[in-house]
Amino acid sequence: MDVKAYIESGVIESYIMGIADEQEVSELMNLAAQYPEIKQALHEAEASLEAFSLANATPPPSAVKKAIFELLSSEFSPIAETPEETKVVSFNFRWVAVAAVILLVVSSGLNVYFYARFKESTSQYEALVLEKNTLQANNQIMQTKSLDLYNSMQMMTDPAMLKVSMPGIAGKENSFATVFWDTKSRDVYILPNKLPQPAKGKQYQLWAIVDGKPVDAGMISDCAGLCKMKNIPKASMFAITLEKEGGSAIPTLSEMYVAGKVG
Amino acid sequence: MEAVQKYSESELVLLLKQRSQQVYSYLYDNYAGALYNTIVGIVSDTELANDVLQEVFIKIWRQIESYDAGRGRLFTWMLNIARNASIDTVRSKGFQNSRANSELTENVYESAGSVETKTDTIGLRKVVAQLKDEWRVLVELSYFQGYTQDEIAGMLQIPLGTVKTRMRSALQQLSKQLKEK
Numbered sequence: 349m350d351v352k353a354y355i356e357s358g359v360i361e362s363y364i365m366g367i368a369d370e371q372e373v374s375e376l377m378n379l380a381a382q383y384p385e386i387k388q389a390l391h392e393a394e395a396s397l398e399a400f401s402l403a404n405a406t407p408p409p410s411a412v413k414k415a416i417f418e419l420l421s422s423e424f425s426p427i428a429e430t431p432e433e434t435k436v437v438s439f440n441f442r443w444v445a446v447a448a449v450i451l452l453v454v455s456s457g458l459n460v461y462f463y464a465r466f467k468e469s470t471s472q473y474e475a476l477v478l479e480k481n482t483l484q485a486n487n488q489i490m491q492t493k494s495l496d497l498y499n500s501m502q503m504m505t506d507p508a509m510l511k512v513s514m515p516g517i518a519g520k521e522n523s524f525a526t527v528f529w530d531t532k533s534r535d536v537y538i539l540p541n542k543l544p545q546p547a548k549g550k551q552y553q554l555w556a557i558v559d560g561k562p563v564d565a566g567m568i569s570d571c572a573g574l575c576k577m578k579n580i581p582k583a584s585m586f587a588i589t590l591e592k593e594g595g596s597a598i599p600t601l602s603e604m605y606v607a608g609k610v611g
Numbered sequence: 612m613e614a615v616q617k618y619s620e621s622e623l624v625l626l627l628k629q630r631s632q633q634v635y636s637y638l639y640d641n642y643a644g645a646l647y648n649t650i651v652g653i654v655s656d657t658e659l660a661n662d663v664l665q666e667v668f669i670k671i672w673r674q675i676e677s678y679d680a681g682r683g684r685l686f687t688w689m690l691n692i693a694r695n696a697s698i699d700t701v702r703s704k705g706f707q708n709s710r711a712n713s714e715l716t717e718n719v720y721e722s723a724g725s726v727e728t729k730t731d732t733i734g735l736r737k738v739v740a741q742l743k744d745e746w747r748v749l750v751e752l753s754y755f756q757g758y759t760q761d762e763i764a765g766m767l768q769i770p771l772g773t774v775k776t777r778m779r780s781a782l783q784q785l786s787k788q789l790k791e792k
Binding site for chain 2: 397
């Protein structure tokens with residue numbers, strides 16, 4: 349087949365201008381598929397017609413375009429015109445929002461947790477402060493007692509101190525107390541070694557027997573070591589009775605616990 | 612033409628199928644003038660040509676799926692839509708009534724010439740006008756008026772084979788002249 353003659357026959361032009369009949373069209377399609385030269389000639393003829401048409405364009409009135417776009421306005425793809433960024437941004441924003449909510453929840457949870465820990469620590473701290481104060485107070489008491497005992501020991505070992513042992517009288521043999529009497533200052537000290545716990549409203553009272561008569565030598569209160577009593581210039585004997593709180597003027601002899609002679 | 616972006620033909624087709632308004636606008640800006648020239652060349656009435664252009668672009672938009680790149684360029688396809696729509700309009704009853712005294716069927720040669728002179732022509736019409744008469748009438752009847760070669764053979768009382776041969780020669784000559792322009 350004479351390809352060149354076919355190309356120059358004008359059938360290609362007749363095809364691209366829409367004039368060729370069905371038989372000519374199918375023949376051309378077959379030959380174009382077989383012969384690259386024919387295909388090439390077809391492309392060139394189309395390009396030439398297009399170039400010529402574009403170069404000889406007649407601008408249509410602008411109203412036509414407007415009318416077309418109004419008519420098709422509902423058919424345009426919304427996505428194709430609006431950049432996809434808006435979608436991406438909203439997507440990102442959603443994730444940021446989710447992250448923010450998660451952080452808020454976590455933060456709130458931590459607030460509760462740390463507040464509980466804070467309360468716990470505070471109460472522990474307060475308990476420790478209280479304990480420390482108690483211990484300090486106890487320590488103070490112990491120091492005071494210790495000092496009293498030390499002082500008492502110093503007094504008891506003083507050579508001027510006269511010791512008067514007061515064993516329990518008949519029926520009160522378990523009881524026992526000791527009087528320390530300063531022979532210089534004539535101050536009397538009592539060490540209630542072993543006396544039953546007095547009943548409520550009752551108190552032990554020390555008596556000095558002076559010239560056969562009982563003289564009040566002071567009430568025995570709860571004291572560490574030696575309890576300082578009254579100054580007794582002269583006495584032949586000491587005794588302790590259980591009296592009503594605050595003491596009595598005359599000893600209740602039936603309630604005598606201990607007694608001891610001086611010397 | 613303010614379109615900054617340039618599209619290849621396959622990109623144009625793909626984006627049109629994706630219903631891109633931007634690409635459709637680009638297509639219009641670049642090709643409406645060329646198609647309008649063809650439409651005016653056939654319809655000659657400006658008002659009517661505007662309607663046909665609108666119809667053509669709506670067809671391009673709605674029928675882009677039927678475009679087959681294997682059979683030719685996008686422009687060739689669009690040009691054929693424009694040409695067919697124009698010929699259909701000219702042949703429609705309303706149009707023929709408005710030109711009731713159309714002498715087309717009585718004197719084809721004269722008609723061909725008269726249409727040519729009525730239109731303030733540029734483009735293809737101008738080139739066709741420069742062809743010798745026996746070629747010009749064939750192009751006029753087939754391309755501008757849409758008659759088949761069979762019909763033309765009947766109208767001109769010449770054998771179909773002769774019509775085909777002459778037609779090809781005419782188009783070959785036309786093609787050469789287009790390239791010279």
